[in-house]
Amino acid sequence: MRTSLQGGKGERKTMTENGLNRVQNCRRRYGLTRVSLLFALYVLSLIAVAPASMAQTETILELYTVYNIQVDVSARTAAQARERALEQAETRAFWILLNKIAISEDLQVLPEMSGDEIRGYVRSMEILEEHSSRRRYRATLDITFEPPTIRVLMGTSGIRFSEISTSPLLVLPVWREAGTDYLFEDGNLWLQAWRNADLTNWLTPFILPRGDFEDRNRLTARNVSDTRKEATRAYIKQAYGVETVFVVRARRSEDGSGIKRLSYELSGKGDAEPLTAFVMGTADQSWDQLLLEAVSHIQRLLDNDWKRQTLTAFGEFNQLNVRIQVDRIEDWLEFTRGLQAISIVRDVSPVRLALPWSELKILYLGTYEQLQLALEQANLRLIRIEGGFLLKQGEPR
Numbered sequence: 001m002r003t004s005l006q007g008g009k010g011e012r013k014t015m016t017e018n019g020l021n022r023v024q025n026c027r028r029r030y031g032l033t034r035v036s037l038l039f040a041l042y043v044l045s046l047i048a049v050a051p052a053s054m055a056q057t058e059t060i061l062e063l064y065t066v067y068n069i070q071v072d073v074s075a076r077t078a079a080q081a082r083e084r085a086l087e088q089a090e091t092r093a094f095w096i097l098l099n100k101i102a103i104s105e106d107l108q109v110l111p112e113m114s115g116d117e118i119r120g121y122v123r124s125m126e127i128l129e130e131h132s133s134r135r136r137y138r139a140t141l142d143i144t145f146e147p148p149t150i151r152v153l154m155g156t157s158g159i160r161f162s163e164i165s166t167s168p169l170l171v172l173p174v175w176r177e178a179g180t181d182y183l184f185e186d187g188n189l190w191l192q193a194w195r196n197a198d199l200t201n202w203l204t205p206f207i208l209p210r211g212d213f214e215d216r217n218r219l220t221a222r223n224v225s226d227t228r229k230e231a232t233r234a235y236i237k238q239a240y241g242v243e244t245v246f247v248v249r250a251r252r253s254e255d256g257s258g259i260k261r262l263s264y265e266l267s268g269k270g271d272a273e274p275l276t277a278f279v280m281g282t283a284d285q286s287w288d289q290l291l292l293e294a295v296s297h298i299q300r301l302l303d304n305d306w307k308r309q310t311l312t313a314f315g316e317f318n319q320l321n322v323r324i325q326v327d328r329i330e331d332w333l334e335f336t337r338g339l340q341a342i343s344i345v346r347d348v349s350p351v352r353l354a355l356p357w358s359e360l361k362i363l364y365l366g367t368y369e370q371l372q373l374a375l376e377q378a379n380l381r382l383i384r385i386e387g388g389f390l391l392k393q394g395e396p397r
């Protein structure tokens with residue numbers, strides 16, 4: 001919005017006096033010296049005109065978006081098929097989202113919801129691909145939900161939820177068949193099952209190896225057994241930019257009546273012993289179905305482990321003052337915008353503005369420990385110092 005400044009000398013004098021008063025107030029409020037006053041005024045002017053919450057809005061909307069929902073519906077007419085398909089997509093996406101941000105068992109308190117009720121939570125829908133015939137409609141969609149209304153639903157239902165995504169996790173699926181281990185070799189049904197699974201709609205993003213020439217030289221079914229080896233970890237970090245790696249070994253067996261058993265071993269949780277488990281399948285269930293079921297079990301296990309560390313209740317806000325050290329105005333702005341992009345950070349406001357030391361107040365959802373975890377995902381370190389806290393950039397990943 002534009003504002004015109006007009007009037008005579010008396011009016012201009014009043015505006016000048018008001019401006020000086022604002023400057024003095026600014027000095028008193030932010031504890032500024034005369035030297036740092038110009039820096040503070042310049043930064044505040046940039047804050048005033050910059051879309052401060054844009055980065056956070058984008059981060060939150062990404063979190064509340066469900067990707068690659070596929071529908072295929074037939075009806076008496078193409079219009080009916082499309083309408084039913086879109087309602088089906090919204091319903092599926094809604095429950096995928098709730099299972100993403102909350103523990104599945106906690107959602108049992110929610111009542112059955114109609115398509116019209118669910119549509120009230122939808123913010124937008126993007127159709128990535130669609131095909132329509134006389135009686136059939138197929139499409140792939142991304143559906144974004146309204147964060148405020150979802151939060152209210154969770155809060156009024158007493159369901160704790162998480163808005164903190166962890167850093168990507170690399171999964172190395174090793175398949176054992178007839179005494180031979182497979183990773184990138186032909187015949188690795190386990191790797192194919194992971195490729196067919198949903199790797200995106202989780203708080204824990206899953207990454208699979210590319211299996212290119214360099215991977216095949218550096219990663220084999222044998223040497224990935226110990227991903228703590230310095231050479232292996234160095235390659236993985238350089239090639240995929242991740243710190244966390246899980247090796248998942250699987251094998252299958254079948255008894256005389258056709259009952260299927262898929263056993264797997266999950267290793268990668270630091271010094272913890274590998275986790276072993278299995279899933280059972282009936283005679284009429286295909287191995288492809290059982291493999292996908294096992295992948296889903298592992299994904300839920302790892303994702304729930306992260307969620308239990310980051311679950312918060314609706315409206316559970318706290319605030320913390322932190323000191324930061326920056327040498328340039330551009331670095332100060334980049335620092336604060338990085339904070340605003342963190343999903344649980346609701347507001348960042350200056351307490352003291354100066355170079356090289358400034359102080360910020362962070363309003364956030366959850367506990368101090370959860371704020372630490374969220375900051376770590378953004379490569380920021382929160383350190384206790386005498387008289388308060390220091391926030392600094394982590395080592396380059």
